[in-house]
Amino acid sequence: MRVVSLDTAGGDAKVHDQVYDALADALIKGQIPPLNPVSLRTLAANLGVSPMPVREAVRRLIAEKALELQPSNKRLRVPDLTEKRVLQLTKAREWVEPELAALATPRMTKDAIRRLRDDDAKLMKALSSGDVGGYMQANQDFHFCIYAQADADLFYDLARTLWLQVGPFMRVVFGRLGTVQLPKDHHQDMIAAFESGDPEAVRASMQSDVREGMEMMLDVIRSRAEPEPKRRRAK
Amino acid sequence: MRVVSLDTAGGDAKVHDQVYDALADALIKGQIPPLNPVSLRTLAANLGVSPMPVREAVRRLIAEKALELQPSNKRLRVPDLTEKRVLQLTKAREWVEPELAALATPRMTKDAIRRLRDDDAKLMKALSSGDVGGYMQANQDFHFCIYAQADADLFYDLARTLWLQVGPFMRVVFGRLGTVQLPKDHHQDMIAAFESGDPEAVRASMQSDVREGMEMMLDVIRSRAEPEPKRRRAK
DNA sequence: AACGCGTCGATGTGATCACAATATACGCGC
DNA sequence: GCGCGTATATTGTGATCACATCGACGCGTT
Structure with missing residues (x-):
């Protein structure tokens, strides 16, 4: 494939x-x-x-x-991730993405919020059916729909490069944990905060969302004493 | 040349x-x-x-x-800078560079601090003699000597790309203002904070240093109603 | 003298060739 | 059967060629 x-x-x-x-x-x-x-x-x-x-x-x-x-x-x-690198990526994501979300708050249109609900629905659906690819797609759509509203291209691009680095590893995380035991995301809280136009509430939700995701990744990194040297070749 | x-x-x-x-x-x-x-x-x-x-x-x-x-x-x-972009660059620099400085604080060696003093001395010398190139070189050396100690390559590289974007404009700023009326930098405070090993004091000094520099740049951006379309070709 | 138009030059982009270095596969000897 | 050295294949890198596109310049006309 x-x-x-x-x-x-x-x-x-x-x-x-x-x-x-x-x-x-x-x-x-x-x-x-x-x-x-x-x-x-x-x-x-x-x-x-x-x-x-x-x-x-x-x-x-x-x-x-x-x-x-x-x-x-x-x-x-594709680079591997070390614990040190994950910690830095976490710090960076915990700064930019809440910042982007807060910037986006006063600029959120009704249409964008509708898309958020749609993406979150797809996400929950993929989650219950164990569709890892669908989950990641929906989650990405949800986040970047927000970031696109922020009108801050430098931060947007920064978030993109950070996701580019964690992307390959997210799949590994799901491979270890499966989609069943994912912690509840904060998307509902976030949508509510967007509707009430509260940037700080949005920021807090986003930070929790990012943090918990990255903590999962950190656990996986720490738990692998030695990674299996099995390498699949994607062609 | x-x-x-x-x-x-x-x-x-x-x-x-x-x-x-x-x-x-x-x-x-x-x-x-x-x-x-x-x-x-x-x-x-x-x-x-x-x-x-x-x-x-x-x-x-x-x-x-x-x-x-x-x-x-x-x-x-070489890209031009808009006010919007400068504001984003300011926010980003005000986050990463104090963070790097704080991370570097417990790792600062005697030798590194000596280099900081040396760089600052060169900086003051260049400042008094109106040597723009020397000033920028010394300032860059000062900052990145700190960042290199932080042992955080992701943040280090991020700082580098930010400097890469503001670099061309710093020269313009000095062209408008000259080196004479530069506000006092916070390098002395920073060195003192490094020696007492106080990360938060270091962070505060760095943030002030970055902020004031970027405020100067923002003033220049705002003051140019229309930039002269004169373009020199560097060969 | 001012404006329009055509030509020429320079630009970024893509393809192809050449090469040194390294990983991989194979075969020989033990 | 296993270890090791050689040979082959594949890799990234650099140079060169070809091409469509756009800017700059000059010439011509009005």
């Missing part, structure tokens, strides 16, 4: 941007597991383009730490 | 990394003014390499928003 594919919609979009979007999407959804090797030519062949635009997309993802180049050998792969 | 040059030291460092370092250094020091056009081939010729590694370095800098591609026409240039 190919986990990456090109969006063949727009005609004049740069190829390397399409490749970037495809790769970023696959990463943020956790479709490419940590430590999974990636090669320029293989990707290029799968996407039906020359290695050139793939190089540019990959260079960009490396800059965002969504991919890494192994030091001695020069293989390209 | 060529504002970018390759570090010809290490032999096995990738060329595109050297190009990146050279460009990033020039940008962070404000040696390339905002809106200054940049071209792959010109840079490649100046650096004595093929356009290929320059493309990769530039792609990385675009990802970090240190360079931008004009939308309709496809020229490459």
